Structures are given as structure tokens and as C-alpha cells.
Amino acid sequence: MSMPPTLLRPRDGDAVRAALRDLAALGEVPILFGGPVYDDTLLLTEFVGTRTGNLRGLAVQPSSGLGGATMVAGRPMSVADYRHAVSITHDYDGPVLSEGIRAVLAVPVLVDGRTRAVLYGAHRSSAPFGGRTADRMVAVARSLGEELRIRDEVDRRMRLHETHTTTGGVAAGAEQIREVHAELRHLAAASPSPLQEQLRAMADRLAQALTGTTADTASLTSRELDVLAQVALGCTNSEAAQRLSLKPETVKAYLRSAAGKLGASTRYESVSKARRAGLLP
Template identity: 65%
Template sequence: MPPLLRPRDTDALRAELRRVAVEAGVPVLFGGEVAGDALLLSEFVGTRTGLLRGLVVRSRSGLGGASMVAGRPLSVSDYRNASTITHDYDAPVLSEGIRSVLAVPVIVDGVPRAMLYGAYRSGAPFGGRAADLMVDAGRRLVDELRIRDEVDRRLRLREAQQTGTANPETIREVYAGLRSLAARAEGDTGAELQRLADLLSAPQMDAAHLTPREVDVLAQIALGCTNAEAAERLSLKPETVKSYLRSAANKLGTRTRHEAVSRARRARLIP
């Protein structure tokens, strides 16, 4: 099913390239989305020719392909003479006068989704602040794409609910995922994720008043997570998760984690 009301991911990618251009002063930046084992270059800042536009980079080919497979940033300081990469794309790359290049993969849940490149027309190694800003841009894109994916799942779930085809376990998984993302996100993004999660549950007026973190923990336990697994997903310590779970159980008047989850569901505190 295609994304629902989703902005173009390439717009987010382009914004990160422009940000690096301004903050790091990198003269040549380009990138694109990955589908399967192929990267399509579509976004450019500072290029002089159009030879890179529309280029398809296959996994394991060139610097970008090697970076996709390795799942980490890779660089070369002398592209023309680099012995660590294939040279399938020498003509378009060298036509730009590029010598030093850094490729940063955008990996979401183990799957390559995009690639960012920064390049100099000199032979100086690509490192320092410029490299750090490129890696930071890749991390921001990972977070943004993960949030967009979760929101897409939420919208599809809502559509399924309206047609009566929603799976309860899917509802719980999406709810827990949204609350986990909301806890890590900042500002308006976190608030919007929390609002979307709340649409999946409508607590009864006389339900026990649980704190947001107690609900977060119960949502993870409802998926069958152990305390350690819930702690990892919520970026908490296992002891902290245990404390929240104990507090929630006391408020709900239950003695076990399973009873707490069951009563929280009946009160529609969690789906």
C-alpha cells in the first residue's frame, strides 16, 4: 500500500544536504534514495555538470555501493587512484573534478534507505567537523524516516479500524512504537507522535491515573517484552522499568504484570 499523506523523503534528504553545505562549507554534496540494491542519485548541491543526475549505483559498486553493504560511512582521499573501490562510475565522478569523497549510508532498522555524499575537489582527506556533520545528517534522516514509517503504519491502522479489518496485536504494536518514538523525540514532533498514540486509546473517566512513563512500560509489557527488552526500547534502566511497572500495578490494584496489562486494557489505558 502506498504511503498516506507522506511528504517526499527526498525533500528531507535535500534539506540535510543544504544544511551541511552551509554549516560545513562542503563544496559538493549529492545523494538519493535506495530501493532494493540500487541507489538513485537525485539531489545535488554544488555540482557543475548533470552527469551524476539519475545515476543508478548498485550495491558493492563504487564507494556508495560499498558503504551500503558495509552499513557505515566510507571515504577515499584520492578517488581516481583508490584501490579499495570499484571504478564503475569514474566518468561522471571525475567529470566533477572530485578527488576526496565521503559516503554516509542512511540505514533504518537494518535496511539501506538513502545515501549522502560529500566531496572536495582537492585531495585533502575528508574528516574533522565536516565528516561529523555529514554523519549527524545521516542520523537525523534515520530518525525522520523511522518516524514517517511509524506514522504511515498508524494511518493505515486507522483506515483498517474504520473498515473493521484491524488486527488487535498490530494496534498494540503500533501504539507501543509510537509512544517509544514520542519519548525520544523533541518538541512538536514528540507531541504529535503522542497525540497519534492517544488516538488508539480513550481512557475511561474513572480509570486509574497512570503517568506517561507507566503507560509506556505497560504498552511494552503488553507486547510480551521482558523488563530488559522494555528498558532497551524506552532507553531506560531495567530497574527503572521494574519500578514503573510496580507503581502502575499498585494504582491498578493488581499483583502481577499480566493482571496489570489486562486491567489497563479494560480501562482503555492501552489498546
């Protein structure tokens, strides 16, 4: 099922494109393409290394072709010679063969057991994919699935906030947004780049959505904001340190630094001034 766009959520196709570029940088697969699944239909929107535009916009139905079979099975599937493969249907032979594709590996991107996108790797020669290449594609697909899961959770919390707002629960909704903001910065602290930067950017947009301001997040470092976000929830220095995998002394140092930049004398004044500046929700 497709997810409705929100103020915070970028296009899922953009995340698919970034994943394909990460795979392309490895230099192991000459053709890479894929796209998100909308209402049980896979739409091919992102391409690296293709020579024609014949695959662009192709709508792949469940169980049809290699991608459709992968989408339903929820596991990677491949064919060493697409033209003569008997394990798949050949609904899309025209656009696939016109691209000169022979060997294909399709990897599903799963979120809570449901296929939300499919990543393809392909060669113009008939040869099976090596285990290392397949493992890397699976790893990238898992990372993308986690990113989509986090986006879903942000959307769910935002919809909950909107419900609270329309029913008079503004304060409760704002507190939930603060919890999501702190959790995003917590996840970012434990995530690899570039997912770390994406999560922090989402947290910044969340703060701006609640405060209605465009903050200059460069005024504080990412780590200073990570710590302030935990303190804003009422965490002690020890609790913030545990959530962010830091030492309590390090948390104190970040708080002192943030307070100095904000012109605050206490941790609570730092949170208050950071909120007024649009740095925290």
C-alpha cells in the same frame, strides 16, 4: 526496500534534501549529494554545490562505486583521490570526474540495520576528510535514519488501521491511530528542531486523516495539543507530565488554557471538542 507512499508520508528524497541543506549550512563541505535507496538501488536525486547535472538520476548498484560499497557495508567509507582509488570499482567515473570530484565521503542512513539512503560529501581537491566533518555527517545521517524509522512506524500503523477498517474493526483502528498520534507528539516533545516541527506536522495530518477535516492547529499551542493528546489516551496529569517531561502543575496549566480556548469545562470535554474541531484524531 522502498516504502510505498501514503497520505501522511512525504517523499524520502525531501528528507534527504533537508539533511544535505543542514550540512551545507555548516560551510565545511562544498559538494553534497545523495538520495534514497529503492529496492536495493541507490538513486541520486538531491544535490548541493554541484556544477553539472551528470550525477542526477544516477542509479548506484550494491557494491558498485563508493556509494554501493557503503550501502552494502552499512558504514561510512571515503577515498582521498577518487580517480586513483583502488578500494572501489569505477563504474561511475564519467559523471563523478566530470563534476571535478576528488575526495569523497559516503555515509549510509541506516534504519534497523538496513541502508535506506546515502549522504555524500565531496571536495574538488585530494585531501582526506577531517574527523569533525565526518562526525557531523554521521550525526545528520543518524538523525535522518530516526526520521525515516518514525515514518515507517506511522505507515505500519496506518496499514494496520486500514486492515481493521476493511474487516470491521473501525473502532479499534481509530484507537490505534490515536495512540500513534499521541506517540508522535511525545516524540516531538523530546526531539530537536526541525525534526520536532516535522513530527508535529505528521501528527496533525494524522488527526485530519481520521476526522476528514482540515483543522486550524494555530487555535491551540503545540504544548496544549501535546497534553491533550496524552489525556485523550486516558493519561492522568502525572502520567502526561512524565511522558512529556513536564511538571504536573505545568500540565494542569496547559489543560486550563486549552479548555478556555475550546470553551470546555472539563478535561474530557476539551478532548471531545478538540476532536470535533479536527485537532485530535
